[in-house]
Amino acid sequence: MTTSSATSGESSGAPTLIRPIDHSYSRARRRQQRISKGIAYVLLAITGLFFAFPLYWTASSSLQTWQELRSFTPHLVPEVPQWGNYAQVFETVPFARWLLNSFLIIAITIPGTVITSTMTAYSFARFNFVGKNVWFILMLGTMMIPSTVTLIPQYLLFFKLKLINTYVPLTIGSWLGGSAFMIFLLRQFLMSIPRDLDEAATLDGAGPFRILWQVLVPLMKPALTTVAILQFLTEWNDFFAPFIYLNRMELFTAAVGMRFFQFLPLESADPRDHLLMASAAIMTLPVLLLFAVAQRYFISGVVLSGLKA
């Protein structure tokens, strides 16, 4: 999925021994091609602006004073960058605590998802057990069912077990197989690894556990990285579950905390748009950093190896 071949499209005018039969036709075609490329560049620039401006505006607004933001002529660039806004976010609300809580949940769920969805995928990809097709269809079917159906009884269960305001309800699912989508992704990836490797290892006396751990897992690294990143994004973004299960401020995740921050009564009645924008920027920053170091796992074929089925 590399798109570096920017030059390969321009080779239609290469000199050839056989002259094109209809000169005017091919010239018209080339002109038509140049026009459509011109239009494409214009469209790229316009849509690029549509995507980029709100991002720029977050950064810019987060560095302005609220008086600047609420003046009737918008300031595209802050007069004096107010870096203090960021410090003020951490002083006004326990944002550092919320970020740490989010990271804690991520630290619990990533190993859970990686380990148990690998096991599930291994089972589906490599063993011919009774009822396999039925389980597999049922697993894919879980993607169809709205989560609200299971949410209410799950809540009641955790309520009875006195686990509200703990991270157990938010993390246990990841240790029990994780999401169907990730299992599917890993299974597809495993199917693409030749079975000869397993068989060779079997002849060497390795059992299924050693084959998985020593032969397959090292080969699955790109897919496992993708799963870990997807899990990070899911938990970092998740709003509904932490919102339902956590109602003590010090336990909030960053996503729930940010929503709370919008309406939280503060000592000063000043508008807090600049602080909200700073908190939005703070929440976005870890994801952008992750993207910067692991870009190929976000937008490369690795993620999609499973979807081509």
Place this chain on the structure above:
Amino acid sequence: MATLAKEIGAPPAKRKGSRLRRRENLYGYLFLTPWLLGFFGLFIGPGLVSLYLSLTKYDVLAPPQFIGAANYVKMFTDDELFWPSLWRTFYFAGLSVPLGIFGSMFLAILLNMKLKGVGFYRTLFFMPSLVPLVASVVLWKWLLNTDFGIVNQFLGDMGVENPPGWFSDRRWAIPSLISLRLWAGIGGTQMIIFLAGLQGIPDSLYDAAAIDGANAWQRVRHVTIPLLTPTIFFNTVLGIIGALQTFAAAFVATEGGPGFATWFFSLHIWKHAFDYWNMGYASALAWFFAIIVIALTIVQMQLSKRWVFYYGE
């Protein structure tokens, strides 16, 4: 689904020894255990409990009291927000899913045109999808702020007399959410999936079309789009399931307001479950909703046979 079943693999071959078969069963189920526990403990079990609760009156304090189908009768006859919330959910999904599919496909085709700088634009288009949902809602509310938002200031400069109130206007609240969803969604995974689909189309088909005299639009219309139909189908099914369940965006932006304008079905369920503690009634709403979503997905799978084209099959 047919291709899936084919691919899952043949049942254990007869000639294999029974010891081998026992081994396959043993390890197959061994590795499946965590998922099976989750499937029954967090999915099937709760699903059945919720089905039972939907036939009861249950406020958590007193034990559930069996009332038959009364909850289901109530939702159709005695819940003034039931039909409006259902309608709003479909209005939102019905607009945002097709627009999102069209937008993602458009961007992917644009990026696939072998232009200079596509790597840069691909990253740029993708970045909004990285912004956490709650953060993008806060940002969008600020951009579309009635008095101080840059969008309305720009519209004012352009001479628009009464710019919309966006999130604070009943008529504009859902379109505002749709615009947020498009910004945050069309350049994301969905676009990447389309790009992968586009790159799977063999060049020879375009060459053949060009030789037959097809112009750029005709090549898109008669080569690209037919060959992308499996991708369109995949994105539509997942898109509809996701859009119908929208909760966080509407809740964080407007809490279902103004005047219930963004009171989606998932908010309705949430309100009855976790604000009124009508767990029985909320379970009935959730089951009704699940049946609608499942039915819609099945209908789409049936209809897909008429319009989805699998190249090379």
